[in-house]
Amino acid sequence: xxxxxxxxxxxxxxxxxASRVINGSSKPVTDELRERVLAAVAELQYVPNAHAQLLxxxxxxxxxxxxxxxxxPYFAEITRGLQRVATDQGRLLMICNSYxxxxxxLEYVELLRGHQVxxxxxxxxxxxxxxxxxxxxxxxxxxxxxxxxxxxxxRHEHSGDAVMPDNRTGGYLAGRELCxxxxxxxxxxxxxxxxxxxxxxxxxLRQALSEQGRELPERRIRYxxxxxxxxxxxxxxxxxxxxxxxxIVALNDSMAIGALATLRARGLAxxxxxxxxxxxxxxxxxxxxxxxxxxxxxxxDMGVRAMSLVLGVGAPTPRVEVxxxxxxxxxxxxxxxxxxxxTAGSAPRARRGDSTS
Amino acid sequence: xxxxxxxxxxxxxxxxxASRVINGSSKPVTDELRERVLAAVAELQYVPNAHAQLLxxxxxxxxxxxxxxxxxPYFAEITRGLQRVATDQGRLLMICNSYxxxxxxLEYVELLRGHQVxxxxxxxxxxxxxxxxxxxxxxxxxxxxxxxxxxxxxRHEHSGDAVMPDNRTGGYLAGRELCxxxxxxxxxxxxxxxxxxxxxxxxxLRQALSEQGRELPERRIRYxxxxxxxxxxxxxxxxxxxxxxxxIVALNDSMAIGALATLRARGLAxxxxxxxxxxxxxxxxxxxxxxxxxxxxxxxDMGVRAMSLVLGVGAPTPRVEVxxxxxxxxxxxxxxxxxxxxTAGSAPRARRGDSTS
DNA sequence: TACCGCAGAGAAAGCCCTTTCCCGCAGGGA
DNA sequence: TCCCTGCGGGAAAGGGCTTTCTCTGCGGTA
Numbered sequence: 001x002x003x004x005x006x007x008x009x010x011x012x013x014x015x016x017x018a019s020r021v022i023n024g025s026s027k028p029v030t031d032e033l034r035e036r037v038l039a040a041v042a043e044l045q046y047v048p049n050a051h052a053q054l055l056x057x058x059x060x061x062x063x064x065x066x067x068x069x070x071x072x073p074y075f076a077e078i079t080r081g082l083q084r085v086a087t088d089q090g091r092l093l094m095i096c097n098s099y100x101x102x103x104x105x106l107e108y109v110e111l112l113r114g115h116q117v118x119x120x121x122x123x124x125x126x127x128x129x130x131x132x133x134x135x136x137x138x139x140x141x142x143x144x145x146x147x148x149x150x151x152x153x154x155r156h157e158h159s160g161d162a163v164m165p166d167n168r169t170g171g172y173l174a175g176r177e178l179c180x181x182x183x184x185x186x187x188x189x190x191x192x193x194x195x196x197x198x199x200x201x202x203x204x205l206r207q208a209l210s211e212q213g214r215e216l217p218e219r220r221i222r223y224x225x226x227x228x229x230x231x232x233x234x235x236x237x238x239x240x241x242x243x244x245x246x247x248i249v250a251l252n253d254s255m256a257i258g259a260l261a262t263l264r265a266r267g268l269a270x271x272x273x274x275x276x277x278x279x280x281x282x283x284x285x286x287x288x289x290x291x292x293x294x295x296x297x298x299x300x301d302m303g304v305r306a307m308s309l310v311l312g313v314g315a316p317t318p319r320v321e322v323x324x325x326x327x328x329x330x331x332x333x334x335x336x337x338x339x340x341x342x343t344a345g346s347a348p349r350a351r352r353g354d355s356t357s
Numbered sequence: 358x359x360x361x362x363x364x365x366x367x368x369x370x371x372x373x374x375a376s377r378v379i380n381g382s383s384k385p386v387t388d389e390l391r392e393r394v395l396a397a398v399a400e401l402q403y404v405p406n407a408h409a410q411l412l413x414x415x416x417x418x419x420x421x422x423x424x425x426x427x428x429x430p431y432f433a434e435i436t437r438g439l440q441r442v443a444t445d446q447g448r449l450l451m452i453c454n455s456y457x458x459x460x461x462x463l464e465y466v467e468l469l470r471g472h473q474v475x476x477x478x479x480x481x482x483x484x485x486x487x488x489x490x491x492x493x494x495x496x497x498x499x500x501x502x503x504x505x506x507x508x509x510x511x512r513h514e515h516s517g518d519a520v521m522p523d524n525r526t527g528g529y530l531a532g533r534e535l536c537x538x539x540x541x542x543x544x545x546x547x548x549x550x551x552x553x554x555x556x557x558x559x560x561x562l563r564q565a566l567s568e569q570g571r572e573l574p575e576r577r578i579r580y581x582x583x584x585x586x587x588x589x590x591x592x593x594x595x596x597x598x599x600x601x602x603x604x605i606v607a608l609n610d611s612m613a614i615g616a617l618a619t620l621r622a623r624g625l626a627x628x629x630x631x632x633x634x635x636x637x638x639x640x641x642x643x644x645x646x647x648x649x650x651x652x653x654x655x656x657x658d659m660g661v662r663a664m665s666l667v668l669g670v671g672a673p674t675p676r677v678e679v680x681x682x683x684x685x686x687x688x689x690x691x692x693x694x695x696x697x698x699x700t701a702g703s704a705p706r707a708r709r710g711d712s713t714s
Numbered sequence: 715t716a717c718c719g720c721a722g723a724g725a726a727a728g729c730c731c732t733t734t735c736c737c738g739c740a741g742g743g744a
Numbered sequence: 745t746c747c748c749t750g751c752g753g754g755a756a757a758g759g760g761c762t763t764t765c766t767c768t769g770c771g772g773t774a
Contacts, residue, residue, distance in 0.1 A: 001473075001503045002503075003759090003760055003761085004760065004761060004762095005760080005761095013723080013724085014723065014724045014725075015724090015760090015761080015762095016723075016724060016725080016726095016762080016763080017722090017723060017724075019761065019762060019763085020723095020762090020763095023762080025762090025763090027722080027723095027763095028721075028722070029722075029723085030722070030723090033722090033723085045495075045496070045499035047467050047470045047471045048471055048760085048761075049412070049471060049473060049759085049760050049761070050408075050468070050471040050472045050473070051407075051408040051409075051411045051412045051472070051473060051759090051760080051761090052408075052412055052729090052759070052760035052761040052762090053471075053760080053761055053762080054408045054729095054761095055406070055408045055409055055412055055729045055730065055731090055759090055760080055761070055762095056728080056729055056760075056761040056762040056763080057729085057761085057762060057763090058729075058762095070427050070428060070433075071427060071428065071430070071433030071434075071436065071437065073428070076427075076428030077428075079428065080428065083454075094451075095452070097440075110404050111407070113404045114404045114405055114406060114407040114410075115407045115408070116358075116406060116407070116408060138402075139402075142402035146358045146359075228640070228644065257641075257644050260644070261643075261644055264646070283585070284614075284641055286618075287585065287614050287615075287617070287618055287645060288644060288645055288646065289621070289645065289646035289647075290646075360729095360730060360731085361730065361731060361732095362730080362731095370753080370754090371753070371754045371755075372730090372731080372732090372754090373732080373733080373753075373754060373755080373756095374752090374753060374754075376731070376732060376733085377732090377733095377753095380732080382732090382733090384733095384751095384752080384753090385751075385752070386752075386753085387752070387753090390752090390753085405730085405731075406729085406730055406731070408729090408730080408731090409729070409730035409731040409732090409759090410730080410731060410732080411731090411759095412729090412730080412731070412732090412759050412760065412761090413730075413731040413732040413733080413758085413759060414731085414732060414733090414759090415732095415759075
């Protein structure tokens, strides 16, 4: 690879001058030399060594992001928000997938620190795992001690800046909706128990039910991977154990889609025979049939906020922003079917809101 | 940030020794010094500066990847394949989204070169744009001249290693299927014309039709963005211009999902009134209702192959691997409806293959 | 004419590591 | 006893860039 001194030699100038031309330094350079340097750059196809640059300038500019999996629509949306702000500010993003492996998460914190990122954003659920949480916080503290900024999206154990989706209220909304539709036998297709996202959403759901004097027994909950196949499988187990279920809450939309697949395979009509509620409102939710009733989280906005927090100067830290959840009624949740119904009205709830495009 | 000399000083050794301990060098170090160094590392929460390391070792290890958009399922699958191989070989991946902007693509080639990646993989369609193609090839050639390896996924203008999905045959399969079902009025929801992916798939489709003595007039093609909304919108335009259409081929699954949304909104039953064919077989294709009939491309495998090519030593370059397309029959393509039909049989084609796991 | 100031260019000192090269020392063979 | 060998450790030379500092030479002022 051509180096800066190659360019300088070819242009007949010193490396210092070449550097100044290439970086548009404020120090003036005569037009003649400038052109000679530029010509040399073009001829040699010179590209500065990014590592040497980052080493020489003390300036840190890139931002590190750790997510569970960018290709998961939930994180894809969040990342879109992160990107938007980062691009506006001319920041490079280094995105790492932890695939929900705590150890990998820890490793990535080190890796990103090693890469001298100016800030670190952790997106995704926290874990119910004391040892891990302590280790993570130690690492983050060490990073912050050297001037790094940290923000988390949706995990509550970290003491710094945070953007928090209101999972609990979201769960509550789901529960209230189903109660309002007369459902009593409600099953839950949940993500891994170790994730705080799972437990928070469950807690909200429980609260809604208990306000109606009902409860959510453990036997009506199945824990599985937070994805389509996990949802399909958990739904099958739920149905096997309790065929009387009139509604299923899936703790994210991917699982809900898996649930719909299982129900379709078993010939159960949604929402006539059984209702389904999702969570997150990922883009695909409106395109499945029937369109998914779900709890919306402002995913893109969560990313925007987090990046803004972390790049924002001045404002006293820590700041915690809670972003509200909102129920989106589409076509998968209807009144409890007549056979098991306690109240009047058997038609599935009319579709509202949402049109195509 | 603590540096290596901080660690060395604290441990009472030279930086050389500290480095050797930290990197597990082959040169032996006494246990006592080793422990002192390790202790210092822990106390100072030392993390090596990745840029300094990369500068000092001439070793290049990371691999650069340029895709249109990782969060697009098509690329997400490819990336999964890339990752798998990279992880096996202990390589770090730097992934960049070009968002189908040729200029950005060019910039990223430079950026990744600047970051000293050992290899570069360009995934995604090529462009019908001579100036761009020439510029890109120049940059890639300059990179290869300095020892960099390059592989492309699915663009045919580059002269080096390549993994090529058989888009043309895929288009052909789609056309033959629809002809076999008796369709004559076939509309196409296409991606941007400037992409070779679009034109290759169209060419295959045309070939299939012409073998049946039919043709595909331009008025039955609508070009739009290669995503859900593009598909929805193009379908609407197509239908407005030609309400007699009995089948729609969408040139990728995202567009097909958009097409289904528009059809649903207009109350057209799929496949009873109109058939829909997608392309790619992304994971969600089996979960929409009706499940999408589509042309499958081995996306993950494409990623695996590309990364293997680029990391593989010895084998003479260039190598071109063509990966076959395959028709997956699900529920959106049926016989042409009775009113416009030329041959017998009005029931939608029975669903085959695929179950919900 | 002598001196000052400044513009424009180069020399050189880092930035933080890795790795080669060299040195001192202890042990073994002659 | 002397020399050679080999081991463990340090000194120092990069790696490619940025940036401060220094130097030269010119124009302008007293």
